[in-house]
Amino acid sequence: MKIKNFAMLAGIAGLLSACGGSSIVEPADLNEQRVFFAFNSSEISDESRDNLLGQALYMKNHEDVKIQIAGNCDERGSTEYNLALGARRANAAKDVLVNDGIDPARISTISYGKERPLVQGTGEEVWKYNRNATTTVK
Numbered sequence: 001m002k003i004k005n006f007a008m009l010a011g012i013a014g015l016l017s018a019c020g021g022s023s024i025v026e027p028a029d030l031n032e033q034r035v036f037f038a039f040n041s042s043e044i045s046d047e048s049r050d051n052l053l054g055q056a057l058y059m060k061n062h063e064d065v066k067i068q069i070a071g072n073c074d075e076r077g078s079t080e081y082n083l084a085l086g087a088r089r090a091n092a093a094k095d096v097l098v099n100d101g102i103d104p105a106r107i108s109t110i111s112y113g114k115e116r117p118l119v120q121g122t123g124e125e126v127w128k129y130n131r132n133a134t135t136t137v138k
Contacts, residue, residue: 023050026057030067033135034118035093036128039074042088044096052093055135056100069093070134071111072118074127079113086111093133108138 027033033055035048044052059065071086071093090109098104117130 024053024057026054030055030058030065030135030137034132037089037131042085042092044092049096052096053100056097056102059102059106066106066138068108068110068136068138072116072130072132072134073114074130075114082113083111086113089133
């Protein structure tokens with residue numbers, strides 16, 4: 001019996017080590033928390049998911065906090081296209097929080113499209129920072 005339990009524990013330990021350590025960290029403040037996106041995408045990366053789960057942890061520990069998530073894009077594409085993409089990015093970020101148990105009534109979204117770049121300039125080294133969803137406490 002002891003050997004069977006040991007084998008089961010060893011299997012679980014192996015599975016946990018294969019998954020890697022968790023990088024979910026509760027931020028000290030939610031203002032100006034950002035997750036970034038690939039070009040022409042609203043898909044949440046693993047790194048962004050961990051950031052958002054940290055934000056959800058903050059919201060669970062501060063039940064009075066309400067936030068707004070703003071979707072942003074780089075300068076390429078039409079104004080209309082980027083407003084729609086920014087909305088998809090903000091909603092994708094919101095979905096992670098809601099799926100982790102945060103009341104959707106505590107989260108509003110807005111899209112600024114390409115109208116509020118985080119970094120001025122042109123080229124991929126600038127654009128990668130402008131493709132984001134930014135959290136602000138309301």
